[in-house]
Amino acid sequence: MTDQVSYEVTLEDLAALMKRTAGVSVDPDQFARQADAGFDTFGLDSLGLLGIVAELEKRYGLSMPPDAERCKSPAEFLALINSALTTGV
Amino acid sequence: MSGREPRRAVVTGIGAVTPHGIGTEVFWKTTVGGGSSLAALDRGGCEGYPLRVAGQVRGFDPAALVEETFLVQTDRFTHFAMAAARLALEDALLADADFDSPYSVGVVTAAGSGGGEFGQRELQNLWGQGSKYVGPYQSIAWFYAASTGQISIRHGFKGPCGVVASDEAGGLDALAQAARTVRHGTDTVVVGAAEAPLAPYSIVCQLGYPELSRATRPDHAYRPFTSEACGFAPAEGGAVLVLEEERAARARGAEVRATVAGHGATFTGASRWAESRDGLAHAIDIALGEAGCRPEDVDVVYADALGVPEADRAEAGALADALGPHARRVPVTAPKTGTGRAYCAAPVLDVTAAVLGLQHGLIPPTPHVTDPCHDLDLVTGPARAVEARTALVLSRGLMGCNAALVLRKGGARGPHR
Amino acid sequence: MSRRVAVTGIGVVAPGGTGVTRFWDLLSQGRTATRRISLFDPAGLRSQIAAECDFDPAAHGLDPTTVERCDRYVQFALVAAREAVQHAGLDMTRENPWRTGVSLGTAVGGTTRLEQDYVLVSERGARWDVDARKAGPALERAFSPSTLASAVAEEFGAHGPVQTVSTGCTSGLDAVGYAHQAVADGRVDVCIAGASDSPISPITMACFDAIKATSPNNDDPAHASRPFDAHRNGFVMGEGAAVLVLEELEHARARGAQVLCEIAGYATFGNAHHMTGLTKDGLEMARAIETALDEARLDPTVIDYVNAHGSGTKQNDRHETAAVKRALGEHAYKTPMSSIKSMVGHSLGAIGSIELVACVLALTHQVVPPTANYETPDPECDLDYVPREARERRLRGVLSVGSGFGGFQSAVVLTGPERKA
Numbered sequence: 001m002t003d004q005v006s007y008e009v010t011l012e013d014l015a016a017l018m019k020r021t022a023g024v025s026v027d028p029d030q031f032a033r034q035a036d037a038g039f040d041t042f043g044l045d046s047l048g049l050l051g052i053v054a055e056l057e058k059r060y061g062l063s064m065p066p067d068a069e070r071c072k073s074p075a076e077f078l079a080l081i082n083s084a085l086t087t088g089v
Numbered sequence: 090m091s092g093r094e095p096r097r098a099v100v101t102g103i104g105a106v107t108p109h110g111i112g113t114e115v116f117w118k119t120t121v122g123g124g125s126s127l128a129a130l131d132r133g134g135c136e137g138y139p140l141r142v143a144g145q146v147r148g149f150d151p152a153a154l155v156e157e158t159f160l161v162q163t164d165r166f167t168h169f170a171m172a173a174a175r176l177a178l179e180d181a182l183l184a185d186a187d188f189d190s191p192y193s194v195g196v197v198t199a200a201g202s203g204g205g206e207f208g209q210r211e212l213q214n215l216w217g218q219g220s221k222y223v224g225p226y227q228s229i230a231w232f233y234a235a236s237t238g239q240i241s242i243r244h245g246f247k248g249p250c251g252v253v254a255s256d257e258a259g260g261l262d263a264l265a266q267a268a269r270t271v272r273h274g275t276d277t278v279v280v281g282a283a284e285a286p287l288a289p290y291s292i293v294c295q296l297g298y299p300e301l302s303r304a305t306r307p308d309h310a311y312r313p314f315t316s317e318a319c320g321f322a323p324a325e326g327g328a329v330l331v332l333e334e335e336r337a338a339r340a341r342g343a344e345v346r347a348t349v350a351g352h353g354a355t356f357t358g359a360s361r362w363a364e365s366r367d368g369l370a371h372a373i374d375i376a377l378g379e380a381g382c383r384p385e386d387v388d389v390v391y392a393d394a395l396g397v398p399e400a401d402r403a404e405a406g407a408l409a410d411a412l413g414p415h416a417r418r419v420p421v422t423a424p425k426t427g428t429g430r431a432y433c434a435a436p437v438l439d440v441t442a443a444v445l446g447l448q449h450g451l452i453p454p455t456p457h458v459t460d461p462c463h464d465l466d467l468v469t470g471p472a473r474a475v476e477a478r479t480a481l482v483l484s485r486g487l488m489g490c491n492a493a494l495v496l497r498k499g500g501a502r503g504p505h506r
Numbered sequence: 507m508s509r510r511v512a513v514t515g516i517g518v519v520a521p522g523g524t525g526v527t528r529f530w531d532l533l534s535q536g537r538t539a540t541r542r543i544s545l546f547d548p549a550g551l552r553s554q555i556a557a558e559c560d561f562d563p564a565a566h567g568l569d570p571t572t573v574e575r576c577d578r579y580v581q582f583a584l585v586a587a588r589e590a591v592q593h594a595g596l597d598m599t600r601e602n603p604w605r606t607g608v609s610l611g612t613a614v615g616g617t618t619r620l621e622q623d624y625v626l627v628s629e630r631g632a633r634w635d636v637d638a639r640k641a642g643p644a645l646e647r648a649f650s651p652s653t654l655a656s657a658v659a660e661e662f663g664a665h666g667p668v669q670t671v672s673t674g675c676t677s678g679l680d681a682v683g684y685a686h687q688a689v690a691d692g693r694v695d696v697c698i699a700g701a702s703d704s705p706i707s708p709i710t711m712a713c714f715d716a717i718k719a720t721s722p723n724n725d726d727p728a729h730a731s732r733p734f735d736a737h738r739n740g741f742v743m744g745e746g747a748a749v750l751v752l753e754e755l756e757h758a759r760a761r762g763a764q765v766l767c768e769i770a771g772y773a774t775f776g777n778a779h780h781m782t783g784l785t786k787d788g789l790e791m792a793r794a795i796e797t798a799l800d801e802a803r804l805d806p807t808v809i810d811y812v813n814a815h816g817s818g819t820k821q822n823d824r825h826e827t828a829a830v831k832r833a834l835g836e837h838a839y840k841t842p843m844s845s846i847k848s849m850v851g852h853s854l855g856a857i858g859s860i861e862l863v864a865c866v867l868a869l870t871h872q873v874v875p876p877t878a879n880y881e882t883p884d885p886e887c888d889l890d891y892v893p894r895e896a897r898e899r900r901l902r903g904v905l906s907v908g909s910g911f912g913g914f915q916s917a918v919v920l921t922g923p924e925r926k927a
Contacts, residue, residue, distance in 0.1 A: 021224070023161035043158055046783060047225040050717055058221060069718070134635040162781070191778060192793065200672065201650060203615075209634075212624050212709055217631030220551055220712040227713035229781040229911055232614060233651060233672035238912025241776035247790055250776035250914055251680065254615065254651035254672030262669055269687070293627055293638045294620070297646030355604065356659045356668035368665065371604055488652035489659070490668055 008082055009056065011035060014074055021055055022048030035075040042074075049077075060085060094336070097350075098268035098278075099500050100444050101343040102181025102331035104173040106283065107438060108144035108324055108428045111154075112176060116328075116438075117445045121472045125427040125456040127307040127322050134289040138296065139303050142310035143287055144324030144429030159243060162226040163235055164204025165325070169283035170236035171243060173329035177279065178244070181331040181343060188277070195248030195275045196241045198329075199263035199282040199433035200233040201256055201486075205291035207231055212290075240279060240329075248275045253433075256486020257393075258354065260436035261494045265352035267332050276337045282433040283327025295323060298487055299360065300397050311426050313394035314401050314461040321396045324429030328441045335500045347444045350479075351380030351495035359489040362400035368491040369393070369407035369483060376481070377411070380495035384412040387419055387495075388477035389452050391439040393485045394423035404483065405463040420452050420475060422468040427456035436484035440494065443480040447498040450476050511689045511770075513920075514763040515594025515751035516863045517586040517700075521557035521744055521850045524566065525589060530867050533875040534896045538849045540742045541727045545706050553720035555727040556706045557744035557851030561585075575644045577619040580657045582747035582856075583610060583702035587658045591698065594751035595763055598663050607666035607694040608659040609685040610749075611677030611701035613855030613910075615670075616648030618707040623648070658698060658749075666694045674910030675815075676774065677701050678748070678858020679918050683772035685752045686918075695757045701859035702747030711743060717782060719819060729879045731852075733816035733845035734823045734891045736884040741817040744851025748859040750866070767869045770903070771802030771919035782911055784821050788829025791907060791915040795833035798917040804903055806834045809841060809919075811874050811899070813865050813906040814891075816845020817852050822909060824886045829907070829915075831889070842899065844892040848878035858908045862918060865904045869922050874899050 015031055018024040024043045034041065039049060046069070053068045065084050071077035105112065108126035109119035119126065130136065130143040146169065151160050154172035163171070174196075178184045188194055208231040214222035229235060233254040241250050249270050253259040260282045267280035286295060295301055302320035304310040311322040338345055353375025357368035377384065393404055408416040424442050425435055446452055452473040461467040482494045518525065522532040522539030532539060540557045548554035559582070563573045566585045573581065591598075598606070623645050627636035647653045651670045659668040667688060671681040678701035685699035714720045721740035723730035731742040758765055775797075777790040799806060812834075815826055831838045846864050853860060868874055873896050880893040904920045 021161070023157035023159070025157065045780065047162070047229075047717060047781075048158075051225040054221065054225070054716065137635060138638055192775060196776065201652065203651070208617075208620075208709075209624070209636075211713070212621060213628065213631045213634065215631065215709055215712050216625055216628065220708065220715060223709070223712040223716050225716045227709070228717055228719070231617070231713075232674060232911070234613075234674045234910070234912040234914070235781075237673070238776070238781050238914070241778045241913055242781065245778045247776050247778045249774050250673065250912070251684075251774070252671065252673045252912075254612070254670045256650060256652035256656075259652065259669065262667070266684075269691070289634060289636050290620075290624060290627065291649070293636055293641050294645050294649035296638055296641070297644060297649075354667035354669075355665050356608070356656070357665060358660055359653075359656050371665070486652060487646075488650055488656035490652065490656070 009078055014078060017052045017055055018044055021051040024048060036073050038072050056081060096272045097335040097348050097501055098271035098332045099335045099338055099348050100330050100346045101333045101338050102177040103441055104176025104180060105328040105441055106146060106149060106169045106173045107326040108146055111149055120424045120442050120453045121451055123454040123456050127310055127429055132287050135287055135292055138292050140292055140301060141305045142307050142322045144322060145287060146326045159239060162230060163239055164207035164230045165285035166204055166283050167236045167239055169285060169327050170198060171239055173281060173283055173327055174240045174279055177329040177331050183331060191245050191247040193248060193276040194246040195250060195270050195278040196237045196246050197251040197263050197267045197278055197280040198237045199253040199255060199259040200236060201259060201432040202284050202286040202291060203233050204231040204235060205286060206288035209288055209290040255433060256488040256490050257432055257435050258484040258486040258490035258492035260433040261484050261492035262354055264349060264440060264494060268349040271332050271334050276334050278332045279329060280332055281327060281329030282437045284432045284434045285325045286323055286432060287325050300395060300487060308457050311396050311429060312457050313396040313423055314463050314467055315458055316462045318396045318398050318401055322429040324431040326431050327434030328437045345500040347447055348497045348500055350497045351376040354492045356489050357491060362397060362403050365485050365491055366403035366406040369404060370410035372491045372493040373411035376493040376495045382479055382495060385415045386479050387412060387481045388475060389480045390419055390421040391443050391482040392421050392423045393483045405465055417464055420468050420473060421465045422452050423455045424453045426458060436482060439482045443482050443496050447477055447480055450474055508690050509692060510755035510768060511686050512753050512755045512758040512765045513750050513767050513769060513866055514753050514758050514765060515590040516866050517589025517593060518748040518860060518863050519559055519561060519582040519586045520746040520860055521559050532849060533846055533864060534873055536876045536878050536894050536896060538728050538878050540731055540851055543706060546708060551711050552715040552722050553711060554724045555730050555742055557742060558706060559745055575647060576657055577616045577648050578704040579612060579702045580654055582704060583654055583658055584661055586700060586747040586749040587698055590749040590751050591662060596751060601696060603663050603665040605666055605695040606664040607688055607697040608655045608664050608668040609671060609681045609697055609699045610655045610658060611671040611681030611855045612651060612654050612703050613672060613674050613677050614703055614705045614710060615651040617710060618704050619648035621707050621709045654702060673914045674912050675854050676858055676908040676910035676914040676916040677855030679908045679916040680774055682750060682859060682862055683774060683918060686769045686772050689752050689754050695754045697752045698749060699752050700749035701856045703854045703856040704745045705854050706743055706745050731818050731848045732879045733818040733848050733877055734887045735880050736882040738818045740819055741852040744853035746853045746856050746860055748863040750862060765923040766866050767923055768921045768925060770921045771798035773797035774914060774916040777913040777915060779913055784825035784909060786828060788825045788832060791829035792832035794915045794917040795905060798919045802919040804919060807837050808903040809834060809905045810901045811868055811904045812841055812843035813861050814843050814845045815908045816847055818847060827887045827889055838889055842874045842890050842892045842897060844875055844877040846875055861906050865906050865920050869901050869904055869920060872898060872901050
């Protein structure tokens, strides 16, 4: 794994993915403010999260940790996958 | 019977998304005016096949009627069904209704082609790129049950849910099943069919139907009951109806448009059109019997009108067998020559036209047909003003099913509120 | 009018052996038929295992024309239907064909054949505007789900109502449920009812991979399907068909047919919750069970065996346990409940009918089939799941339940042949 530094998924990236893969639109301010709230608050269901995980795996050519799809909130999700991306798990 | 009035299933709402446009009003206006929406097939990737003419739904903005979270996880056939269901519920003034119990509302749809476009995209992802490129929604978008499930979820309906995955006649079977569900105790059933068979691979599959019209001119492609009959033009779109128990509908002040009074279904073999004469006649007998109607009570017939000479002959023969001398007098129409046949949705569109026709005292005509060659009073040219009370809708499927449905204007206590 | 509905014949094509005898041998011995997929190369998939049928159409009397015209799932149905009709001793020349119907379920229909031809016409996914000239014969029959019921109706000359039912994974219960209603209402006297699916194909395996619904236990296929076990991790795909001959009770008696059991009640509801997700409380499935028992006019305590949906996903088994406890109350704890998916996998739309045939056999033999591979209890699943070994037991009423994508929850109640009116 090289050039791991550039692998950082932001809240904005996640919001864009939610929109594109699951059709879920979020208000950016609310999303940033409530990053600890459950995904269901924003209307994202388990299939939607699975789709996002698959999308990230394809984008970075890496397997995400199995817990990724069980994350409850955007903040928890980003912490987990960014840690996986920087360690190259 | 304990003297209690039997439960009846009546139509209180209609939503249609058809080649004539979005909404029931444009469907009815175009239908009654004898308009046609058959045109050169020009959807992306669909142009190069020996299927040239179809009824496409144009100007459909699914996002205007269905939330984006549902759109991304469903195929076009479910977009049509969800849009039509919403329009039907709005029409019945039930869109924001507070139902006594979620279990009092069921959903039944018929589906004959499934989520072909969505499925083809995911097949392309799989075979072009690999299994990891298949998305999470393929498992719920391609299968025939998608529309019933999504309508139930979107509106919170927990009543009996059903899916008839059948040939064309399945559209009438779904309506009959919904009516029985109402009679057996569920107050409301949202029922209908929508199809989206105009994607490249779906078209390739349909090319195997010998009944499919290969004509290149929209005005020549689908002319049943004529000596120029050359098969049928397929279509996309569909309609959804709200069926309610009559007393419950009246109690909330709903407009009772028509009663689903009788249904018959038979089977006589795939593409055995001569034998469908017997099958259709039997289905009509059963439907009239269930409705308590005599043949001469039938005021209008919405024909299956396949457009295959042998099949058209069989249908005319079935009417003669089942209705006797009345068959030569009763007006017969086939407005689907203006939309094309949307598989399971085709007879549901006919039911839609029949209910509206009963309401307005009009029989819409059969576009593109001028000189029928059968001994039928086929309504061609302008719509005909007839104060009809009873309509008979017929349907046959390419896999051999025959069905007849009897609709009566208004409810048991007459046509008016 | 509500007439009593008898089962007079059964037929099955299932993993582990075609025909009722071999099917019951497998179940009563608690053997599993799950293995690494051989129908195609599953390398690269997350779940590479399935319960496959070793099915030779010619050996079962299907001629080459039928084989060419009919997708694998239709072939299964034809073979199962022949066995059932023969078992029922039904002589179609003596039946009124207009009073004989067909009601068959399938979840995914002809997708296996559709995928095979897709690969050709699209040049392995290279083009969107696929090449029609490369399509095989009779592809339209794979496209139309109606083919299933139509092919079986043609085989037996049925002219009554013929329909294909497709409510996802409850199709097999619902198709028999609809047939039950048609006989009970008096629309038909005889109905050939059942379901079939052959979903073991790359696209179907891949789509369940994508939602991680199937088990990734690729190293130990024989023990991969573990319903109700604490270590369960998804369902194992299956395939097959089952057919039951349903008949109005007096009609069966009049022709001297053997009555195997009665279908006494059926109900289905939607959960209006999620296309794939299930609620924790199982409210809607409980309601389906209660409604089916009401229709059967049976007290819950007459249910001596529950044939579970038991797919082996974390969510399903918990949901179902809650639903059965809610509907049967304390009696649930005294009632054995097993999942034959531990042995024959989950054949999507077909499995509901395969399970109903298992229920008929359980009633006939007065034996409860086990849940194979059940070893470690899960605190959230605290009923008697009949671990690994079949059990003799007096069975009066049997309940079979199912859940399907779309949120569908269905229940069928069967009673032994000696039941009084």
